[in-house]
Amino acid sequence: MLPHDLHAEQFADYPPEARKVVIAHLNTLKELPISFLPGMLKEVIDYDFKFPAERSAIDKDLIYLSSLSQTQIKDLFQAFALITLPPTLEQFDWINLPSQFIEQQSAYLWSTHQMDAFRKAATEYGDRLRAESPADTLPARRLGIAIIGQGVSSYDGALFQNLRQHGTYFADIKPDNGLQLLLAAVAERAKSLPKQYGHWYIDGGRNACQIPTLTCVSYGALAPVRAALLKKIQTQIQRPGMGPEELRTYLARLTPTDVGMDKAGDPVLDRFLLKLLTEGSGTQIFSTTFAQWATREALRRAHPLTLLVRFAPRQQHRPMNEMLSNSQDNEPDLRGSLIDADMGAYYHWINQQRLPGFERSSFLVWFEGHSQALAIGSSFPRGSDSSSGLDLGELVSLAAS
């Protein structure tokens, strides 16, 4: 099956909204090379469970592609058309199983030394699309907040090293009621700038926030889901013929219902959470990894205006089977978690800066319970130190203004 042979009936198993999108743009899809199209279908097939920002991006891309002539499409996808794939992949059911196709395609590209060419083609395509579709103007500057070091009483190492050149280091802020002040500021933004999935709170421990206007995610609240998932993983690992790739394929096919998530009532968020655990590496075992990856994915997919992440201590490093089985209680690794979270905050800022409006965004990271913080934004001179005695409420207000 090649793209030019596509017809609408082949998408009968797609969820309703996804099917509508495909059928509306079928003629355009038929023009695309097979090295590219399954990647697009991988996104479209989940359209019904995508965040508004993702739906908007898919719509924009397809509308743009549909506006092009055949010659323009040929030109745009020239580099993809030069990628060669074997007949076995062409015959694969890439319409209904695009993710599995991508995995096999990826392995093939690596083994035939075409990965660099594919990567270059994809990068250039993305750049061109961005240039053709200017981003919408944001109603306010984007704000990221990271709280790190929960439970650490003292730390001699230097924090925020990767971020210091980009903002102002505060060595003497007032830490009192810091978490409450930051949560209040986020809640206020959610109230004044209402937007579905526009304001997030991610917690590496138990959810410390019950604010209905925020999209709340926590490692602690997902404990039953993680347990169900790990049980399934353990069962699968014991099966003959099971290897890392087979396990990944199995995980990709799981639905929220399979791991007991059917009662939450938000199918979009449930799918998001499940993907964090089935596609993330280490998110199932380390809360710090979960918080970092959840932050990255929330930013990448939902484009929130506000995202506050609070890292919590992770378990000590133990043999993988032991960590997976959760067989023993163990003391948290406080120092290691602080170092993980410090890097996680850096990645939070980087991922935030990948979004539209990055030049106006602000970022704040705070060593929880302590006087050290760092702020980035137009109000904060780069690479400077401040001895200001602001509290966290005042600091976040300055960052958001």
Place this chain on the structure above:
Amino acid sequence: MDRSSNVYTSRDVAFRLSRSRREFLREVSSIALGSALMSASPLVRGEAAQKKRKAIVITFGGGARDQETFMPAGQQNIPNLLHDLAPQSSFFTHVANQGILGHYVATASIATGVYETLNNFSAVAPEHPTVFEYFRKDLRRPSSDTWVVAPSNGFNRIGESECKSYGQGHGARVILPKQILSAATSGKVTGYDHLLRDNYETPLYAPHIEGGEGELRQLDAVLKLSVDEFRSHARSVSSPDELSVYIAKRLMKQESPSLLWITMHDIDVAHTGAYSLYIDAIQRTDRLCAEIWNAIQTEPEYAGNTTLFVLPDFGRDSDYDAGGNGFQHHRTGDAASRTTWMMALGAGVRQGVVFDNQIQSIDLVPTLGAMMGFSSAQSQGKLIRELL
């Protein structure tokens, strides 16, 4: 945000990476730029010297990036490599890996001198002849003269290729420390299970590790260790790579192989996303490299006639590549993940020289061949002339 990396090509970035290593090395180690020193090779040539010549190769799976190693912020993590080994070495700042960025397949590629395309997660032999086969067949060496000490995920087949037309039965003997430990503890690994961590590349998939009679025979006949001695020592080490180095040093003492290949793997804990564990592993690997170097100096069979090569199999993803997640993986194929370094030190190698020109990781095999006197006919790498 500094978005400057976006406007550079991959080649530019790779050169920037290598230049940063060179400049940093020159600052801290007072080592010279290699191009000015190309004329006088110190290599001792001649048949007699080649017969005594030994080489040890250390690769580490899960490459460490510049910012955690040779850049100023990372220097605290590699005090031994930086202050002890690098000043004694010929240091290559720009080693490219153009192959598949999986640890088994990449290590197999380094060992064959050809970018192999085998399934990284399968226990299959490399397609092309390995350096061990070239070495043994050309120099008529016994199997005891070349060994591989390796982690367990598929590496048990790395010693000999499936290229039967070249020289079946000329491969290296492979020793798998985790399997030995499993055999020595009869599978009851309480108190040792931290040494059996495996397969970081896919953290969720933790296969059961088994050892049997074969491993116990290696313990007794090769390493000359009783089960009790081995178990007792294993209790004193803290990671799989520490166990590997213990076994490697034991091999050096008992078998004195002329070609010893050690693959380390602790750094790949980065795949779990825990930055602190990644840093701990870099620090440990730094210490273990120095431990091997010290063993070379103190073992009479090795002192003065051994060349040590240290190279990561490849790098890790850049913080700034949107397709990756920074240090955690090596999946993007970006310049940072494809570019790494190599140091060579010991017999026949100039000390304190840094080379900026690009070499490839598959160049090691033909270079080893030229140094030790064997031909690597099917290798696709080029001679690293700076080492000859």
